[in-house]
Amino acid sequence: MLEWVHAQWQAFLGIGILFICIPIIAFIDVRWKLVPRNGLLHMTTTLGVRYFIGMMAFIIINILSLLIIPSFPIAVPFTVSVILLFAIMIWG
Numbered sequence: 001m002l003e004w005v006h007a008q009w010q011a012f013l014g015i016g017i018l019f020i021c022i023p024i025i026a027f028i029d030v031r032w033k034l035v036p037r038n039g040l041l042h043m044t045t046t047l048g049v050r051y052f053i054g055m056m057a058f059i060i061i062n063i064l065s066l067l068i069i070p071s072f073p074i075a076v077p078f079t080v081s082v083i084l085l086f087a088i089m090i091w092g
Helices: 003-007 009-032 047-068 075-091
Strands: none
Touching: 009 047, 047 075
């Protein structure tokens, strides 16, 4: 009955991490009153906005890599996506 779960655990893990990070970022934003700042994105952003933009970039890079070159190893666009996500979160 649950055979499909075995093959899709990565999706559950990714969605779980996405939704676990949202309340953590909200707590950090409320607790320490972070100031919006300009950075890599050339617009004033808070931590939550940078997280959202970084996750959208992460998703778009991975989906486009699967659509353009399906036989390409997924580790390469995943690594690029993680580096971009951290760059946006830190310097964004």
